[in-house]
Amino acid sequence: MAIKTEEMVLNMGPQHPSTHGVLRLELELEGEIIKNVKPHIGYLHRCFEKHAEAMTYPQVVPYTDRMDYVASMYNNFGYAVTVEKLLGIEVPERVEYIRVIMGELQRIASHMVALGTYGLDLGAFTPFLYLFIDREKILNLFEMTCGARLLYNYIWVGGVSHDLHPDFLRLTKEFIDYYRPHIAELNELLSYNKIFIERTANVGVMPLDTAINYGMTGPNLRASGLKFDLRKDEPYSIYDRFDFDVPVGEGKMGTVGDCWDRYFVRVLELEQSLKILEQAIEQIPEGDVQSAIPKRIKPPAGTVYGRVEAPRGELGYFIISDGSVNPFRMKVRAPSFVSLSIMGELCKGHLVSDVVAILGSIDIVLGEVDR
Amino acid sequence: MYELLYDIFGSEIIAMIIAACMPLFLFILPFALIAVLLERKVSAHMQDRLGPMRVGYHGILQTIADILKLIQKEDIVADTTDKKLFNMAPVLVFAGSYAVFAAIPFSGAFIGSAADVGIFFIIAVSSIVVAGILMAGWASNNKYSLLGAMRSAAQIISYEIPTALVVLSIVMLTGTLSLNTMSIQQTAYFWNWNLFGGAADGFVQLLLLPFTVVAFVIFYISSLAEVNRTPFDIPEAESELVAGYHTEYSGMKFAMFFLAEYANMFAVSAIAVAIFLGGYQSPLGYLGNTIGVEWLIPYEQLFWFTVKGVGLVLVQIWLRWTLPRLRVDQLMTVCWKYLIPYAFVNLIIIGLISLI
Numbered sequence: 001m002a003i004k005t006e007e008m009v010l011n012m013g014p015q016h017p018s019t020h021g022v023l024r025l026e027l028e029l030e031g032e033i034i035k036n037v038k039p040h041i042g043y044l045h046r047c048f049e050k051h052a053e054a055m056t057y058p059q060v061v062p063y064t065d066r067m068d069y070v071a072s073m074y075n076n077f078g079y080a081v082t083v084e085k086l087l088g089i090e091v092p093e094r095v096e097y098i099r100v101i102m103g104e105l106q107r108i109a110s111h112m113v114a115l116g117t118y119g120l121d122l123g124a125f126t127p128f129l130y131l132f133i134d135r136e137k138i139l140n141l142f143e144m145t146c147g148a149r150l151l152y153n154y155i156w157v158g159g160v161s162h163d164l165h166p167d168f169l170r171l172t173k174e175f176i177d178y179y180r181p182h183i184a185e186l187n188e189l190l191s192y193n194k195i196f197i198e199r200t201a202n203v204g205v206m207p208l209d210t211a212i213n214y215g216m217t218g219p220n221l222r223a224s225g226l227k228f229d230l231r232k233d234e235p236y237s238i239y240d241r242f243d244f245d246v247p248v249g250e251g252k253m254g255t256v257g258d259c260w261d262r263y264f265v266r267v268l269e270l271e272q273s274l275k276i277l278e279q280a281i282e283q284i285p286e287g288d289v290q291s292a293i294p295k296r297i298k299p300p301a302g303t304v305y306g307r308v309e310a311p312r313g314e315l316g317y318f319i320i321s322d323g324s325v326n327p328f329r330m331k332v333r334a335p336s337f338v339s340l341s342i343m344g345e346l347c348k349g350h351l352v353s354d355v356v357a358i359l360g361s362i363d364i365v366l367g368e369v370d371r
Numbered sequence: 372m373y374e375l376l377y378d379i380f381g382s383e384i385i386a387m388i389i390a391a392c393m394p395l396f397l398f399i400l401p402f403a404l405i406a407v408l409l410e411r412k413v414s415a416h417m418q419d420r421l422g423p424m425r426v427g428y429h430g431i432l433q434t435i436a437d438i439l440k441l442i443q444k445e446d447i448v449a450d451t452t453d454k455k456l457f458n459m460a461p462v463l464v465f466a467g468s469y470a471v472f473a474a475i476p477f478s479g480a481f482i483g484s485a486a487d488v489g490i491f492f493i494i495a496v497s498s499i500v501v502a503g504i505l506m507a508g509w510a511s512n513n514k515y516s517l518l519g520a521m522r523s524a525a526q527i528i529s530y531e532i533p534t535a536l537v538v539l540s541i542v543m544l545t546g547t548l549s550l551n552t553m554s555i556q557q558t559a560y561f562w563n564w565n566l567f568g569g570a571a572d573g574f575v576q577l578l579l580l581p582f583t584v585v586a587f588v589i590f591y592i593s594s595l596a597e598v599n600r601t602p603f604d605i606p607e608a609e610s611e612l613v614a615g616y617h618t619e620y621s622g623m624k625f626a627m628f629f630l631a632e633y634a635n636m637f638a639v640s641a642i643a644v645a646i647f648l649g650g651y652q653s654p655l656g657y658l659g660n661t662i663g664v665e666w667l668i669p670y671e672q673l674f675w676f677t678v679k680g681v682g683l684v685l686v687q688i689w690l691r692w693t694l695p696r697l698r699v700d701q702l703m704t705v706c707w708k709y710l711i712p713y714a715f716v717n718l719i720i721i722g723l724i725s726l727i
Contacts, residue, residue, distance in 0.1 A: 010514050129419065
């Protein structure tokens, strides 16, 4: 008599410590081996895009904060860049520099969360707190500038809400000098840890063609070996003035495009962001930060697609304007949403523990997935 | 211990009951209280934070407050659980780790039972824990619990093999199964510890030295796995399986698992101390001998035993807050591909050397 066997369906989430928010993964298991993964999303859906249709252009900015709440500054940045493109306005030099400084600080802060929680997913608790101590310093800088620590509403269309605090540049410089050695510490503690490498190398390998087919962007794509960074390839704002490298995955510990590569590309990006920050602090001119903010934003009818390199990948805003003060339609290309779609492909044949490793390595933020 | 109590009370039954409760109230509960706080404080300072600070000076009463909270909590038993097994499991797990303390020689005078087969008893009785964990996982009727329990059973059973092999090699060396006798053999100074080749003659001890050190390392690694500590904490890997086999437990039943975990942490350290680190013997000689106060010696021995045991527990805590955890298949690889062959070769070599 044949024994009746069936696959076990395990619901991972929405209340689960490692789904980075309220994501539900439906795992079909055979023992501990994954047969199939279905991500179920929408637990955090807030109708951002629909809401935006009833808002005037400046009113949308605080809503963009709430998408990728780990990198709010960059969401503001992307939105401002897009609407400015639609309006065809130039912003003052100082504003551009402030935006780049804020954007790169935000990238560092966001990567710290990504790297720290990744360690946490794999059972290493201490690096997480070390990273958060340093992230706190960045949040203090943000608080000093605009009063908020998570949702900033700082980068407005045509300018920024406040000029920099007189001490800001000095403190940022101090932060750069303070933080640089800590990257090496992180590498010692986590990146080159034998157990960490065992857990991540050759796990969840994302070949380049698969990555491109799924539309991956940002560190996830670069880890698969393609040197594609909007800051270099399609420079927006003033990114063309800075000298920095685009790190790509090299398969140092395993195959190109494995979890370790995705993790390590982010570590390398920390270094590059510090490099950009240093240059921006050197070059920043004096000036008025609010002179270019339009009194009333009423763009001409037409469509625009603006994209920026957010910490998690290509953040795109598609706006249709009908010539009124409200956007007629807004669509956001959220990098986390796109990245999440590859979960099923990456997880097949791995173990339950690897799901956590893979999910952590593609670094999603559910606020952005669901919008 | 039992003889002493028998002399005092003159009744076998009372003496027996008190002797059985002694380790719980005198050692395990206070130890668990201190160890939980210690773990929280040590980890906090490793991570640049303060840890519990509110209850008492620097939070020293935090664990007591936690226990009061756990006692007051509702004891939730879900409808779909297998209630008999569900209620039995924490008791069984705790019983398993509690029974181990019966044979641990805390000092020359305080031994629950100076059985001649002490180490054999410990290896046997600690296997009960596996049954309890499996029961908990199965009875909870929760998939995470089940996965955790299966992992745990596989892990504990696998890691018992290298442990047993290493213990066997030391048993061969010392020629006894009694932990008390082993401790007595490692008397005088620390170079007589089994870790450093035991109390053999100069040349043989030098020959043995590398192999006993390897034996200690193997024993320590597999004991980490047996008590489910990082990097081998996959049965309760909180980022994968929520809380593993005790996901569904709350209140005092959860506290039982918790207590068992901390009791186990000390138990494996105590066994390592008794086998390798000279047991309750002082590494430096006794104050009691120097100043001629005989009754002081057992207390000094108790002190040394506790210090060594807590030292190893601190190493466990240190490892836990430093390392990530392994994956379930890697865990098995470590055991079957590395530890067992090494332990086996080590056993043979120690056997050959002790023939000299």
